[in-house]
Amino acid sequence: MVQHLKRSATTAMSSHPLPALAQIPPQIAAVADYEAFARERMSAAAWAYISGAAADELTLAENSAAFRRLRLRQRVLADLDGANTRLELFGDAFEYPIFLAPVAYQKLAHPEGELAAALGASAMRAGMVVSTQASVALEDIAAMASAPLWFQLYLQPDRGFTQELVNRAESAGYRALVLTVDAPVNGVRNREQRAGFVLPAGVDAVNLRGMRPLPAYTAQAGASALFGGPLLAGAPTWADVRWLIQLARLPVLLKGITTAEDAQRAVDCGAAGIIVSNHGGRTLDTVPATIEALPAVAQAVDGRVPVLLDGGIRRGTDIFKALALGAAATLVGRPYVYGLAAAGAPGVAHVLHMLRTELEVAMALTGRRTLKDIDASAIC
Numbered sequence: 140m141v142q143h144l145k146r147s148a149t150t151a152m153s154s155h156p157l158p159a160l161a162q163i164p165p166q167i168a169a170v171a172d173y174e175a176f177a178r179e180r181m182s183a184a185a186w187a188y189i190s191g192a193a194a195d196e197l198t199l200a201e202n203s204a205a206f207r208r209l210r211l212r213q214r215v216l217a218d219l220d221g222a223n224t225r226l227e228l229f230g231d232a233f234e235y236p237i238f239l240a241p242v243a244y245q246k247l248a249h250p251e252g253e254l255a256a257a258l259g260a261s262a263m264r265a266g267m268v269v270s271t272q273a274s275v276a277l278e279d280i281a282a283m284a285s286a287p288l289w290f291q292l293y294l295q296p297d298r299g300f301t302q303e304l305v306n307r308a309e310s311a312g313y314r315a316l317v318l319t320v321d322a323p324v325n326g327v328r329n330r331e332q333r334a335g336f337v338l339p340a341g342v343d344a345v346n347l348r349g350m351r352p353l354p355a356y357t358a359q360a361g362a363s364a365l366f367g368g369p370l371l372a373g374a375p376t377w378a379d380v381r382w383l384i385q386l387a388r389l390p391v392l393l394k395g396i397t398t399a400e401d402a403q404r405a406v407d408c409g410a411a412g413i414i415v416s417n418h419g420g421r422t423l424d425t426v427p428a429t430i431e432a433l434p435a436v437a438q439a440v441d442g443r444v445p446v447l448l449d450g451g452i453r454r455g456t457d458i459f460k461a462l463a464l465g466a467a468a469t470l471v472g473r474p475y476v477y478g479l480a481a482a483g484a485p486g487v488a489h490v491l492h493m494l495r496t497e498l499e500v501a502m503a504l505t506g507r508r509t510l511k512d513i514d515a516s517a518i519c
């Protein structure tokens with residue numbers, strides 16, 4: 140049913156998103172409802188890669204559980220005339236504070252990959268962050284999108300190649316750079332390992348083609364698999380953050396900050412924004428949920444730059460709670476990838492539509508007219 144919808148509605152969506160949304164079956168009423176449809180359409184290995192996280196996946200579970208533990212304070216009879224969810228970030232206006240987080244290799248989820256995600260986001264006028272490891276050329280994604288795109292950067296050991304990547308993103312019209320700082324090495328991805336995940340033919344990091352590969356390295360028996368090898372030797376440091384901020388013409392956000400100390404340092408280095416993120420639980424297991432890390436980061440930043448958050452958002456009330464505790468906006472990862480896998484661009488649009496509507500309901504029932512009215516007093 141949803142598969143059929145994908146074919147017929149993608150075309151309709153490019154002129155108007157709503158007819159396509161009207162064809163989504165009623166049993167998909169919440170973001171979580173896409174998960175089963177997505178799983179059916181993916182190989183077991185791709186499912187393990189996308190839905191999985193690091194080690195015992197405690198942080199993955201905690202990201203959502205911590206949102207669910209928070210309680211809202213309902214307020215009644217507020218004047219909601221003129222209510223809206225608008226915001227401005229880095230000179231661009233957005234209709235609502237929900238962005239698509241950078242997710243690598245989206246062709247694993249859908250043959251059109253990032254192109255369909257960008258189409259869905261643009262139809263809903265939502266911003267999207269495109270991964271360095273996208274499976275579609277960053278220029279082609281930019282040509283598809285009408286809403287603002289940001290480019291997520293993994294600093295490559297070859298800094299000259301990294302600079303080229305930044306130039307390409309700037310030339311293609313991306314509006315900000317998101318430097319991911321929490322993954323100098325991959326987490327211990329046991330679920331992926333057990334499923335034997337490897338990239339299938341036809342899916343690769345096309346934007347990194349032509350880059351000089353790291354020297355081959357096999358640790359001697361009894362030696363460290365990581366320390367002393369080339370991976371950490373080329374890993375980014377604060378000096379690289381300053382280098383990037385100096386060379387980039389675009390604002391640079393740091394993604395993957397979860398402590399007050401690092402937030403302070405990021406602002407001191409000239410970061411234009413901070414994304415509180417633990418990579419959806421995919422890097423270091425047992426770190427706290429992002430919603431628990433947010434207040435200390437927001438306090439350290441003290442309004443000097445916008446603080447965004449991702450990780451575990453599955454409801455509009457989660458977005459509301461993040462805003463109440465100091466976030467200017469939020470990003471979602473797996474939820475839209477599940478929508479993409481199940482129904483292509485309309486699935487992505489639908490996920491955004493549901494989250495936005497749920498956020499508006501939460502605002503109406505807590506008596507908040509604008510995003511600026513959402514503060515900690517909305518939480519018990």
Ligand SMILES: Cc1cc2nc3c(=O)[nH]c(=O)nc-3n(C[C@H](O)[C@H](O)[C@H](O)COP(=O)(O)O)c2cc1C
Binds near residue numbers: 202240272418419
């Ligand atoms: C399959 C997958 C691939 C990801 N790829 C990237 C990436 O290339 N760059 C990055 O900064 N974050 C990446 N992330 C992390 C997301 O940007 C985001 O932090 C996380 O998914 C948020 O948690 P959520 O999935 O619970 O919404 C990836 C996440 C997933 C699930």
Ligand SMILES: CC(C)CC(=O)C(=O)O
Binds near residue numbers: 243272325418421
């Ligand atoms: C290719 C990976 C490094 C992309 C990523 O960030 C992830 O899988 O979490």
